[in-house]
Amino acid sequence: MIKYERDPKLIRKTSIAAIRDTLNLNSPDSPEQQLLIHMILAYGDEAIASDTLISESAIKSGLCALKKNANILCDSKMVAEGLKQSDLKKEPICLTDKPSVISQAKSKKLTRAMVAVENWKRFAEGSIVLIGNEATALLRLMELIETGDIDKPALIIGMPQGYFGATEAKQYLWENHQQFDIPCITIQGTTGGSTLTAAAMNNLIQLDKGIFL
Numbered sequence: 001m002i003k004y005e006r007d008p009k010l011i012r013k014t015s016i017a018a019i020r021d022t023l024n025l026n027s028p029d030s031p032e033q034q035l036l037i038h039m040i041l042a043y044g045d046e047a048i049a050s051d052t053l054i055s056e057s058a059i060k061s062g063l064c065a066l067k068k069n070a071n072i073l074c075d076s077k078m079v080a081e082g083l084k085q086s087d088l089k090k091e092p093i094c095l096t097d098k099p100s101v102i103s104q105a106k107s108k109k110l111t112r113a114m115v116a117v118e119n120w121k122r123f124a125e126g127s128i129v130l131i132g133n134e135a136t137a138l139l140r141l142m143e144l145i146e147t148g149d150i151d152k153p154a155l156i157i158g159m160p161q162g163y164f165g166a167t168e169a170k171q172y173l174w175e176n177h178q179q180f181d182i183p184c185i186t187i188q189g190t191t192g193g194s195t196l197t198a199a200a201m202n203n204l205i206q207l208d209k210g211i212f213l
Helices: 008-023 031-043 046-050 058-067 077-081 099-108 112-118 135-146 166-180 194-208
Strands: 052-054 072-074 128-131 155-158 184-187
Touching: 008 031, 008 046, 031 046, 031 052, 031 058, 031 194, 046 052, 058 128, 058 155, 058 194, 072 077, 077 128, 077 194, 099 112, 112 135, 128 135, 128 194, 135 155, 135 166, 155 166, 155 194, 166 184
Parallel strands: 072 128, 128 155, 155 184
Antiparallel strands: 052 184
């Protein structure tokens, strides 16, 4: 018989201790450190710590938005399905599969994610935006914010992945978030995805409930 640990609580505790040791973190963790640990647990690679960017008031803004029962806007079903929805007061909003969005995307020759963002306008004010798949969604959101055609969210967690536009979209978010007065959490380079984006949001949900790793 193969000998291995079966206790999920002990596995998690040991994993967290290993991450803290690797990153030279000392308890008690800051909220930012909690966020990093949660993301690394989900992703399985501590190297993302050096690439993760958290603006000064990002976690505070996210927690305030949760207390106000803010809308949570997702660029894909994968992001929405990665959230601990049982701990949310509102169901996350994802519009990419709506027939009207699909139809508009075809007629405009745009990605569905871009059209979905355009349809976020009545939900956007004070929301938490989660973009983990589509760089075009993040770029379109920034365009609409820049032109004043959409209300400002309370927080953008922008972590699209890939080799076409993702690096540039996240760089644009980070370089302009202060100008737009919108806190953000992002990650440099091609790394990202729905798992990391949902993990960051799930950590905020835990912090809001007073649960610490």
